[in-house]
Amino acid sequence: MKDHDEIQGKGVYAPEVLEFVRSANNYCSWLEEASEMKPTDFISASLRLLSGVYQSAVAVERTEPMLETGNERFVTEQDWSGIYQAVLQLLGRHNAYLRIADGEEYDRSDLVSHNISEDLADIYQDLKDFTLQYRQGIEEIMNDAVFEVMDNFDNFWSEKLLHALQALNKLFISRTDPLEEMENPVDPAEDEDVPKYDNSFFTRLQDQNEEDI
Numbered sequence: 001m002k003d004h005d006e007i008q009g010k011g012v013y014a015p016e017v018l019e020f021v022r023s024a025n026n027y028c029s030w031l032e033e034a035s036e037m038k039p040t041d042f043i044s045a046s047l048r049l050l051s052g053v054y055q056s057a058v059a060v061e062r063t064e065p066m067l068e069t070g071n072e073r074f075v076t077e078q079d080w081s082g083i084y085q086a087v088l089q090l091l092g093r094h095n096a097y098l099r100i101a102d103g104e105e106y107d108r109s110d111l112v113s114h115n116i117s118e119d120l121a122d123i124y125q126d127l128k129d130f131t132l133q134y135r136q137g138i139e140e141i142m143n144d145a146v147f148e149v150m151d152n153f154d155n156f157w158s159e160k161l162l163h164a165l166q167a168l169n170k171l172f173i174s175r176t177d178p179l180e181e182m183e184n185p186v187d188p189a190e191d192e193d194v195p196k197y198d199n200s201f202f203t204r205l206q207d208q209n210e211e212d213i
Helices: 004-008 015-032 039-059 077-095 116-134 139-173 200-212
Strands: 096-100 111-115
Touching: 015 039, 015 077, 015 116, 039 077, 039 116, 039 139, 077 096, 077 116, 096 139, 111 116, 116 139
Parallel strands: none
Antiparallel strands: 096 111
8 A cells, every 4th residue: 555645646755756856867877878978969968957957856845854864875986986087088178167166165256167077976976875765765764865965956066057057058059079179088097187076075975974873
């Protein structure tokens, strides 16, 4: 027999939550296959999928945690790095973009160089953990998975998503094909000009989880 909330389409089974789960799953599955894509296909697909994640996230009703400790994390630093490197290989020098500095970083008038690959990997980490937590089917864990991913969306990666979306949109509108500009595959280990990834978000989430426990 189905749970009462599931029958009524409420709580963790609300249509808005289920739509967000679908969007998160689609995004993660797509990034896991990124290395097999053409750069131009990757750029156009990224606009659809990132927009879908954002649209579904803003529709989810915010909730409160039910458990005293945070949920288990599944994404490893190696997983994060794999996504980062796959996107970097696809975009090459177009991976970097400029954005206005946040108040906590530098003077607000400064421009900061950032990476699409870092943004997408950070979002992947949060959404992959969420989907693996949610599919466990235990309502308390599912509820807290929704709470945690929405809290991170509101306070952290929604802006990353919009920055990446804007940068990718510029590549799409200009019909940029990174593959045409790559005579050889990018090797981050040998090219000092290629931006190296910053795993600060991964570390911060791990530390935060340990503090909760």
